Amino acid sequence: MKLNWNKISNLFLILVLGYLLSQRLPGILGHFRSQGSAAAPFHVTLTDNTPLTLGDFEKPLVVVFWATWCGPCEVELARINRLIANKNIDPKSVLAVSSFEEAELVAKTARERGYLFATAIDPLGAMARDYKVAGTPTLVLIDAEKKIEWMTTGLSPSLELRLKHFLGSGGI
Numbered sequence: 001m002k003l004n005w006n007k008i009s010n011l012f013l014i015l016v017l018g019y020l021l022s023q024r025l026p027g028i029l030g031h032f033r034s035q036g037s038a039a040a041p042f043h044v045t046l047t048d049n050t051p052l053t054l055g056d057f058e059k060p061l062v063v064v065f066w067a068t069w070c071g072p073c074e075v076e077l078a079r080i081n082r083l084i085a086n087k088n089i090d091p092k093s094v095l096a097v098s099s100f101e102e103a104e105l106v107a108k109t110a111r112e113r114g115y116l117f118a119t120a121i122d123p124l125g126a127m128a129r130d131y132k133v134a135g136t137p138t139l140v141l142i143d144a145e146k147k148i149e150w151m152t153t154g155l156s157p158s159l160e161l162r163l164k165h166f167l168g169s170g171g172i
Contacts, residue, residue, distance in 0.1 A: 034151050039142045040130035044097060044120035047107035052095070052120060054146060060167055062089075064096045065128055065138040068109040072155050073137040077115060079159055084116040088160075089167045091117045099128040141166050 041054045054061075064080065066073035077096060083089045094117035098106045103121045110119040122128055131140055134153065141149040141162075149166065156162070 034132070034148050037148055039140070039146045039148050040127075042127045042130065044095075044122055044127055045103075047103060047110060047119045047121065052118070054142070057142075058144065059090075059093060060144055060149075061142045062094045062163060062166070063131070063140040063142060064094065065131070065133045065136055065140075066096050066098055067136045068098065068101055068105055070136045074113070075155060076137045076139070076159060077113070080163070081114065081116055083160060083163060088164055093167050094118065095120060097122050097127055099123075099125040099133070 039054060043051065043053050045051055062080070064073075064077065066077060080089075080094055084091045084094070096110070096115065096117060096119045098119065099122040101121070101123075103123070106119060106121055131138070131151075136153075137155075138151065138153045139156065139159070140151045143149045150162070
């Protein structure tokens with residue numbers, strides 16, 4: 001009996017993809033179910049010690065849950081930073097929230113990377129828990145009515161187009 005390596009490799013690939021999908025599917029479905037629901041109110045502290053709440057925002061808001069050690073977070077936040085630097089989106093429409101990290105480390109990292117948007121500390125993970133964050137980066141788009149329009153975890157190929165559209169950007 002001759003082994004057909006093409007069939008075996010295809011079966012292996014299908015099993016790996018099935019496993020990966022089974023791991024991601026609950027999060028994807030959770031994000032999908034959150035769309036249209038009320039955004040959880042939050043109270044965080046910016047890295048400059050300024051308190052901030054959801055009520056402080058009158059316009060749409062992009063919340064990014066991130067970590068200083070997270071490589072994909074660095075990629076996504078650099079893309080957002082570039083949109084701000086190019087005046088495609090308003091820096092006041094972005095809030096990056098780091099959970100379970102020291103305030104000094106978060107402030108230092110944001111400063112070293114030259115972030116042009118607000119960075120906040122969620123030291124006990126209350127905001128991350130309320131938004132059901134299971135990994136970083138997690139992006140949450142909150143509309144002007146304080147409802148979740150879209151939520152995703154991981155790198156998003158459509159991030160720049162989605163943010164320009166969501167924030168009504170023709171430039172600031």
